[in-house]
Amino acid sequence: MGVLLVDDEQLVRTGLRAILESEPDLTVVAEAADGAEVPGLVSRHRPDVVLMDVRMPTVDGIRATEHLLSTSEFPPKVVVVTTFENDDYVYDALRAGASGFLLKRARPEEIVAAVRTVLAGDSLLFPAAIRRLAARNAPGTARDALSGARLTEREAEVLRLMASGLSNVEIAERLFLGLQTVKTHVGNVLGKLGARDRTQAVIEAYESGFVSPLDGAGGA
Template sequence: MSEPEIRVLLVDDEPLVRAGLRAILDSEPGLTVAGEVADGALVPDSVARLRPDIVLMDVRMPSVDGIRATEHLMSTSDDPPKVIVVTTFDSDDYVYDALRVGASGFLLKRATPEEIVAAVRTVHSGESLLFPAAIRRLAARHSRAGDALGGSGLTEREAEVLRLMAAGLSNSEIAQRLFLGVQTVKTHVGNVLAKLGARDRTQAVVAAFESGFVSPHEGGA
């Protein structure tokens, strides 16, 4: 039985960038470019009409940027597509802002075709597309003192899972680290998201950094 097709919407104001992404994605089995637009202002109509699973969203665009477009999608749609923001620099504060409002991860414009394809498949599967070192650098400028998620009701095991999520580990890697089954880890991740009110893993990790639960200055796992 074949895997369902992953439909991707390209949002970038540079025609050459869109053409390159289309060529990469359309050449991969199971991936198809459902459409492309040149500005964030055109995203809501395109999403409603084309029903993509993933949106590759440029961060900086002249009219409506990727942050506002992502925020609008997440706040107005009951079942929004997953958004991967595309940026030139991983130290760009725009990246962190996009993650805060609902993007599931980010890609650098210099990413290889293999990395782009892997990113789309990874996010579609529900895993994180995080680069721990980059996120720590960005979080260091945004973290604040707080209750460190003390009111969230996380169990000791759930807190341990969240720390490993923040280090960029996948479910299978967390399972190996904690000597648990992958399904058990998925259950813990689901509980973490529910207790934090997070839409996905990325939102949970951002909350962990911002609250001080995970220090941006901690080393990777």
């Protein structure tokens, strides 16, 4: 699996490279010091994941993520890298299409797990932190919650469990369904919402008021 590192600090890129390349299945295919370099490097190297610094001097991680995901035919997953998890920039990056975020102080095993989690796509990366960001940023009053999506009752139930942080396996256990059935429901939810991945579906659920970020959660 190929990873592109985008951070204006050489020391951060060096540390991330050392951590990722210690894993036999992960390879750093390229590095960039600014978001402006991302389109060309993605086109040239076709990474599976981009670890994107959220704050950079010329083109920041939010604009770089928006541009990448709107212009690439087969865009990679984007994980924004940040110093503070409650940074409003992080929520903006998630709304722009990032699949999750990673703290610069994360332990090596957490960094590796984050890359693998977004690639697998069957669970939410740091759901509790995403929920806290949504509580700070999502509208205070519910709108007509996803009325145009025409979710079935089961799909709506699956979306709520996704938003609570449950993985596909955990949802299957909770609803007494087969794993493949859950994957089908998740795929239907993503399709009806026009969501690129699980994170985008959950953000839409929060933004619409369909799910309250203040509700109790099953994930961490």
